Amino acid sequence: MSAVLDQHGHSHGHDDHHHGPPSGLMRWVMTTNHKDIGTLYLWFSFIMFLTGGVLALGIRMELFQPGLQYWNPEFFNQLTTMHGLIMVFGAIMPAFVGFANWLIPLQIGAPDMAFARMNNWSFWLLVPAAMLLVISFFVPGGATAAGWTLYAPLSTQMGLGMDLGIFAMHIMGASSIMGSINIVTTILNMRAPGMTLMKMPMFCWTWLITAYLLIAVMPVLAGAITMVLTDRHFGTSFFNAAGGGDPVMYQHIFWFFGHPEVYIMILPAFGIISHVVPAFARKQLFGYASMVYATSSIAILSFIVWAHHMFTTGMPASGQLFFMYATMLIAVPTGVKVFNWIATMWKGSMTFETPMLFAVGFIFVFTMGGFTGLICAVTPIDIQIQDTYYVVAHFHYVLVAGSLFALFSGTYYWIPKWTGHMYDEGLGKLHFWASIIFFNITFFPMHFLGLAGMPRRIPDYATQFADFNAIASVGAFGFGLSQLIFLVVVLKAIKGGAKVGDKPWEGAEGLEWTVPSPAPYHTFETAPQVK
Numbered sequence: 053m054s055a056v057l058d059q060h061g062h063s064h065g066h067d068d069h070h071h072g073p074p075s076g077l078m079r080w081v082m083t084t085n086h087k088d089i090g091t092l093y094l095w096f097s098f099i100m101f102l103t104g105g106v107l108a109l110g111i112r113m114e115l116f117q118p119g120l121q122y123w124n125p126e127f128f129n130q131l132t133t134m135h136g137l138i139m140v141f142g143a144i145m146p147a148f149v150g151f152a153n154w155l156i157p158l159q160i161g162a163p164d165m166a167f168a169r170m171n172n173w174s175f176w177l178l179v180p181a182a183m184l185l186v187i188s189f190f191v192p193g194g195a196t197a198a199g200w201t202l203y204a205p206l207s208t209q210m211g212l213g214m215d216l217g218i219f220a221m222h223i224m225g226a227s228s229i230m231g232s233i234n235i236v237t238t239i240l241n242m243r244a245p246g247m248t249l250m251k252m253p254m255f256c257w258t259w260l261i262t263a264y265l266l267i268a269v270m271p272v273l274a275g276a277i278t279m280v281l282t283d284r285h286f287g288t289s290f291f292n293a294a295g296g297g298d299p300v301m302y303q304h305i306f307w308f309f310g311h312p313e314v315y316i317m318i319l320p321a322f323g324i325i326s327h328v329v330p331a332f333a334r335k336q337l338f339g340y341a342s343m344v345y346a347t348s349s350i351a352i353l354s355f356i357v358w359a360h361h362m363f364t365t366g367m368p369a370s371g372q373l374f375f376m377y378a379t380m381l382i383a384v385p386t387g388v389k390v391f392n393w394i395a396t397m398w399k400g401s402m403t404f405e406t407p408m409l410f411a412v413g414f415i416f417v418f419t420m421g422g423f424t425g426l427i428c429a430v431t432p433i434d435i436q437i438q439d440t441y442y443v444v445a446h447f448h449y450v451l452v453a454g455s456l457f458a459l460f461s462g463t464y465y466w467i468p469k470w471t472g473h474m475y476d477e478g479l480g481k482l483h484f485w486a487s488i489i490f491f492n493i494t495f496f497p498m499h500f501l502g503l504a505g506m507p508r509r510i511p512d513y514a515t516q517f518a519d520f521n522a523i524a525s526v527g528a529f530g531f532g533l534s535q536l537i538f539l540v541v542v543l544k545a546i547k548g549g550a551k552v553g554d555k556p557w558e559g560a561e562g563l564e565w566t567v568p569s570p571a572p573y574h575t576f577e578t579a580p581q582v583k
């Protein structure tokens with residue numbers, strides 16, 4: 053680092069009026085620094101997480117008891133749709149890109165991302181996209197209520213909110229593709245000398261594979277919603293049976309994107325857990341190579357299972373069998389990963405600071421979501437539980453207890469390095485226990501609701517579903533409030549707290565670098581700390 057610049061990119065002293073790096077707000081607008089951009093992504097995703105969370109609480113308010121209380125059915129459907137879109141594209145995905153920006157250059161010993169200016173552009177595209185999504189609530193007809201999957205033919209017939217939604221998805225897709233190209237190029241070209249791919253930290257491996265998934269499937273989503281757009285405005289009939297089109301084709305194209313998207317939201321989580329577990333078990337990651345191959349297998353298999361979302365569309369038995377078995381096959385590499393994490397902990401010298409609590413919580417509760425996924429994969433069972441709360445329970449176990457808990461685990465693990473301060477361990481543990489308890493109170497009863505036949509995406513229900521819905525709603529508000537603890541912990545760590553050095557996890561010293569290769573020069577241990 054030069055004497056003129058500190059690590060924020062601020063310039064000091066008499067040369068402020070020269071062409072120094074911008075400061076204040078413009079520093080964030082114009083930054084090309086991977087840490088700044090990572091921070092922007094993380095704050096953006098947290099704001100979107102709160103936004104999507106408020107919509108979820110709107111849903112749970114309405115479902116607290118039978119009978120319409122707060123919203124009309126149309127607005128209720130807007131809430132479910134926008135909750136899904138905002139959480140998937142605004143919260144989970146950008147949060148993992150934030151981690152990628154912060155960690156990948158440091159973990160491979162690169163000075164920054166390969167395309168530093170495109171990195172800035174990738175992030176700032178997200179802001180107008182998010183604004184389009186949010187303001188679509190206020191246009192005539194309101195936000196789109198077609199469900200986050202935007203199924204045709206409904207999506208070809210809705211109001212202006214649908215167009216804003218499509219435009220937002222296009223922009224977010226462009227952002228994701230640019231971010232992915234950046235990650236692939238950085239990892240393939242900018243590793244420190246001697247760091248072969250098979251010596252690379254697991255988080256980089258999982259993101260490399262995720263980036264390929266994104267490059268492969270985001271254009272497919274773009275194609276699907278572009279066809280919806282031309283059906284809406286330009287007289288085409290891609291999904292209009294009356295004009296010779298096929299609405300089921302929309303589902304095929306959407307889920308060819310949508311299923312790999314599931315793994316886009318979980319593979320980087322696997323990467324984070326593969327760093328946290330070894331550090332707090334004080335052992336090297338068990339089965340490094342098998343982790344790489346398992347991750348790759350999951351990614352490849354994710355392309356041949358999409359029609360398990362479509363078992364009720366009328367498909368030949370041979371198709372049902374293929375998609376059922378192919379889906380079940382994914383349990384094999386996923387099991388390899390879970391057993392490797394457990395083998396890493398086996399006979400380890402474990403401690404349970406907040407990152408480890410979230411990591412162990414992840415393994416436990418995510419695995420439950422994996423098993424209900426297997427149950428959903430069984431065609432005859434799926435035909436019974438299609439579009440019920442069982443499916444809602446399943447994918448919230450995967451996305452909340454999976455993706456979100458891994459993001460929390462990684463944040464607690466790395467925030468001492470990001471800020472130079474230790475977070476408040478007591479509050480962190482409180483955040484963990486409140487989260488995991490309220491999470492299960494919210495989503496476990498939904499399994500029973502689904503098995504009893506309660507459909508998803510409805511604002512009202514028969515009275516026999518009342519008790520479990522009331523429990524779920526209480527849990528949801530508890531879960532929502534618990535996330536304010538997280539905000540307090542993060543703000544406290546940024547503002548102050550005990551200073552930490554290069555190795556904040558004393559007992560795990562030397563094991564933070566959990567790969568066969570030596571740490572490259574330009575890593576957390578040597579890179580300047582952000583104040």
Ligand code: CU1
Nearest residue numbers: 311314358361
């Ligand atoms: Cu799927």
